[in-house]
Amino acid sequence: MFQRLNRRARLLSGVAFGAAAMMSVGAAQAQTAATPPQADDQATEVGEIVVTGIRRSIEASIAAKAANTSIVEVISAEDIGKLPDVSIAESLARLPGVTSQRLDGRSQAISIRGLGPDFTTALLNGRELVTTGDNRGVEFDQFPSELLGGVTVYKTPDAALVGQGLAGTVDLRTVRPLAYGRQALAVNYRHEWNDIGALNSGTTDKGDRYTISYIDQFMDGTLGVALGYAHMSSPYQSERFNSWGYPTIDINDDRFGQTVGGVRVARPGYEDEIGQLVTGGVKPYVMSSELERDGYMGVLEWRPNDRFHTTLDAFYSEFKNTQILRGIEFPLYWGGLGESPGRSETVLGGCQITNNVPTPNVCRPAPSLRPDATIEDGLIVAGTWDNIKGVVRNDLNKRDSNITAIGWNTEFVASDDWTLGLDVNYSKVERNDIILETNAGTGRNINGALDTLGFELTDDGVTRFTSQLDYADPSLIFLTSPQGWGGDVIPEGQAGYMNTPSIEDEIKAVRLTATRQLHQSPFKSIDFGFNYSERTKTFVNDQYYLGVPGGGDLAVPSEFLLDPTDLGYLGISQVLSYDALGLVNSGALNLIRNPNADVISGNWGVTEKVSTSYVRANLDHNLFGRRLTGNVGMQFVYTDQSSDGFSARQVGPGVSETVAVSGGVDYLEILPSSNFILEVGEDLFARFAVARTLARPRMDDMRASQNYSFNLANNNATAQPDNASPWSASGGNPELRPYIADVVDLSFEKYFANRKGYVSLAAFYKHLESYVYTRNEIVDFTGYPTGGVTPVINQGLSTRADNGEGGWIKGLEFSVSAPFDIFHPALEGFGGLFSASQTDSEVQPDPNVAPTTMPGLSETVINGTLYYERYGFQTRVSARHRSDYLGEVAGFGNGRTLRSVAAETVVDAQVGYEFQSGPLEGLSILAQVNNLTDEPFKTFENGDERRTIDYQSYGRTFAVGMNYRF
Secondary structure, X not given: XXXXXXHHHHHHHHHHHHHHHHHHHHHHHOOOOOOOOOOOOOOOOOOOOOOOOHHHHHHHHHHHHHHOOOOEEEEEHHHHHHOOOOOHHHHHOOXXXXXXXXXXXXXXXXXXXXXXXXXXXXXXXXXXXXXXXXXXXXXXXXXXXXXXXXXXXXXXXXXXXXXXXXXXXXXXXXXXXXXXXXXXEEXXXXXXXXXXXXXXXXXXXXXXXXXXXXXXXXXXXXXXXXXXXXXXXXXXXXXXXEEOOOOEOOOOOXXXXXXXXXXXXXXXXXXXXXXXXXXXXXXXXXEEXXXXXXXXXXXXXEOOOOOEEEEEEEEEEEEEEEEEEEEEEEEOOOOOOEEOOOOOXXXXXXXXOOOOOXXXXXXXXXXXXXXXXXXXXXXXXXXXXXXXXXXXXXXXXXXXXXXXXXXXXXXXXXXXXXXXXXXXXXXXXXXXXXXEEEEEEOOOOOOOOOEEEEEEEOOOOOEEEEOOOOOOOXXXXXXXOOOOOOXXXXXXXXXXXXXXXXXXXXXXXXXXXXXXXXXXXOEEEEEXXXXXXXXXXXXXXOEEEEEOOOOOOEOOOHHHEEEEEEEHHHOEEEEEEEOHHHHHHOOOOEEEEOOOHHHHOOOXXXXXXXXXXXXXXXXXXXXXXXXXXXXXXXXXXXXXXXXEEEEEEEEEOOEEEEEEEEEEEEEEEEEEEEEEEEEEEOOEEEEEEEEEEEEOOOOOOOOOOEEXXXXXXXXXXXXXXXXXXXXXXXXXXXXXXXXXXXXXXXXXXXXXXXXXXXXXXXXXXXXXXXXXXXXXXXXXXXXXXXXXXXXXXXXXXXXXXXEEOOEEEEEEEEEEEEEHHHOOHHHOOEXXXXXXXXXXXXXXXXOOOOOXXXXXXXXXXEEEEEEEEEOXXXXXXXXXXXXXXEEEEEOHHHOEEEEEEOOEEEEEEEEEEEOOOOXXXXXXXXXXXXXXXXXXXXXXXXXXXEEEEEEEEOOOEEEEEEEEEO
16 A cells, blocks of 8 residues: 655665764764854744835845745745735746746746746645645735735745645745734725726726735734735736647648649649648637736734744635637638538539639638748748638636635643644635637628638737728628537537536645754754645536527627727737627527537546654754754655546547546655755855655546547457557546655855845756656556447556656756945945746656656746835836746647747836825835736747747736825
């Protein structure tokens, strides 16, 4: 049942405790030296939420970084409050070795040291958090930055850090009212707008944020209360281009080639086009989004004496994101001909014409590229398409989610040497989505007018068009299925599609701790702990086809018509616009549940029961006259995981067979860790850490659900499990084990100017012992439905996630923070922060396949900030850059897919003034701008940035506001 403790884990344990033993020898020889003051056990506390300004908050972050026994990066509350950030992810992305991926123009998911969101764990007050996404990656825009006391990013773990991630651990902290120590009441307000304007009818480009916070102490300072409420209504706009891809023009395609004398040759005029890349199709939109969030925070803290301390904290967030997307989809090279079900083969030639005239009630010709195209370096960049049947899109994405997190922590000093602790916590997410697509066009499938499109690719890879039809004319554009898509369920095709997935994620946990103070020992104390957690995540997959009642075409009812949407950035003047959700809710379109196997098998549930025991010995003494701090410890992590779901196969159009399935596995991982900090000179520290870490697999990869098939043609005596089996499948793997890595870190930190500044150089190496990848694996299909046929064998290949071999990740990080008055007194008030990291990796899960690219890894990440603060004036300019990387984006059917993301540099700025005396004392005003240079988000394929898949322009977001502290 238990995983065998492997050799590397034993070696790491030996290294950790061996190093501690060697250092204790030095300590024993230095017993006569004066013992330095012990470090605060609560060194990981970020500090006060109220500071006097930018410089003071930076100093607080530096102090917390220096005091922590792990290698960390810290953001104080005022850092978050003073930066022009919509979410915590924006602030996190400025830290050394940390970067973020933008989604709809805002930072949402972060990468630490080149590893994507799936490898990072997020905690709230030291407790593991549920997530609103489909997997483990936390979407940080759920958490109002105004309600947090600070954030600590752990780059190296220790044994007491439960829920640690392989890349790092982000611990979000709410304020502690007794540590705050005084009464405070603060309010702030910001008004924001986007310079692109409201791109869709019925939307806004203006929003508001306001917050109220109250902190107080009662009963002679033994009872503390902190309350907070934060509201945000924030608009986002984007002009977005999406390409289906870039196929190569094939001589076997009858539009471009023909058979002459038994040999395929190019049709006249197409000799140059054969073999060249061309756009397969496009789906451009304009998007208007409004993000609404209401967050509530409460902390009740009681310390009646020095021996008893208890804290109850609660956090609740309601999050709503509504996106309106309107545009037009043009099938081009990949757009096929449309055929009537009763079409005769004798009229095939009638569909291969170039004058935009279909054969009535018989067929619609496929798109045809005229033979006068412009070619540059193997890519067709300009030309004219005939026979184009556009699909006008009015879509909506809507997400409603809420997070509840409650924790109760009690600490009791039982004696001078023993301290006991109990922590009980609960968190839950409920999320409901509506992903709505509606289609409109000139007619159903083979009917309706066709268009001629001129096109030209811009330098950014965006295609601009000239068209002949008026796509905003309600007498020309109808609700229908212009391409006949979805004809297997709805005859002649669907008028749209609605996906309504829902997720529940729940964590229940309890933790017991004990600390024993030691005397006359190189270790000052030893910590023991046990944590038990149960996590259950379920995904319910409801999907519907939308059909026009009675078939045919439906004019958009006038009560739902809106002003046309301008697509001028694409060269298309306007498209028909309407209230898509209102139309569907009115019953104007039929909802027909998708009965196909892939939808049924999209339902799953995953449960994890994790028991973590740990021991940690804490160092704080002299080593040959030098102060040594740190810790050595070990975690024992026992996991019992299981999954329930469905296996389904497609029997025929709209018909499937289903069987309930389940599976799971249990295992034990032993994770040694050590952190050593040696003060080698005045305010000069060398840090060394070694640890074994894990990251649990994606939860959708752990699902038991799968699609399977049974091929009657292979059901014979020659069938083998791995060759020509009648069985095959694709799906999840409930027996999946975690990613495992052995990590070494070395860091040198020099603090100066009374710890108002520092410079740091760090190196790290992560040896990935195992890595999850997709491969074919023999599985047992006994008991699966076959339609009454007796299978000759019950084994076959399933394409699913599995544990493979690993590789390595290594990197260097440099960071510096300095007040400029150290160079000259005239520069008082000026300062800067700068960091740069270089990361490389090689991961090869399958020895027979070339190494894979690590998702989320940018080889180069650079962050910089310049600020000025004096006489009440505050100003700041920040820039962050990351090189190309492999990112996770929305793909077909809103599924997640990996794409190459182009390098980007995002610049933000803020200016403000704080009244420091007089009747307005306590009031500060500010103005800020996000994405100052209007940096786009771009993805591309096959390493060729000309082959743009996504190009999204978000514009600049401006805000003005005020803060007042009573």
